[in-house]
Amino acid sequence: MEGTMPAELTISALRRDDLHALGGLFAAHTGRPADLSTLAGWIDTWPSAGARGPEGLVGYAVCRGFAPDVAELAALLVAPASRDRGVGARLVAHVEDTCRARGLAAIVTVASSGYRVQGEKRSSRPFYEGLGYRVVLETAATSVLAHDLGSSP
Template sequence: MIRPATMADADVIRACTRAAFGRYVVRMNREPAPMQADLAPAIAQGQVHVATGPDGCILGHVICRRVGRDMALDTLAVWPNHAGRGLGKRLVAHVETLARQQGLKAVTLYTNAAMVENLPFYEGLGYSCTGRNREDGFDRVFFRKPLG
């Protein structure tokens, strides 16, 4: 099940983010941006959605927000022991559904160039690379998927 996050979920979401992105710290020589993010405003604004197991435990989450006529997917994180089971794909599909429900035209996102595993993942979901740029000290790869 995927549901909106509540403030009561914040500590588990932070821990999931740290676990999911921790492997990239060595590659990047710093913490990835999602590990530094303040979750409270995003949760309060309904931008955070969690995927839960049958027991209600949080298995992963996504953070997304409307930007003009697009939905920006800011963070996708899955606990490492639940990775590779299609949960990330389900969370991305959830973002796409939210965007369609709001009449938006596309989903956009970026990932760090050091997170090379993410590039074929997003391409496999129909996202096209729209460019690369250095922002806030991070080498980012940008993607977009038009919604039909």
């Protein structure tokens, strides 16, 4: 069961000055560097969200284009010390609200066991399904999920 998000955390759109911290979170999770140039382009153009606390950036969600009226939630990561407290759900809610405000109709995302990470690999599929996303395509290693922004979870 997910706990309560700490009051000292705030959720807002990512800024370019978040890129260094975002890269650090990504590298700690995956063991490889983030493509900060690509991520900068996405946060300049598409909805994004950062969770910030006294220690700085503890999570992020970044969208990119998928179709003219559909965004792809391409990256969602919460630092291990901040997980299971509602941070991920708040990040997703922020990008969903921003997508709706921009007139986008849906969001797609991918949950895959094929991505390499440092430490324990947890499937994100149950998390997304709990937020109202549904599987639209599935392979042995990957689930593609979609959420109609006109519906609620």
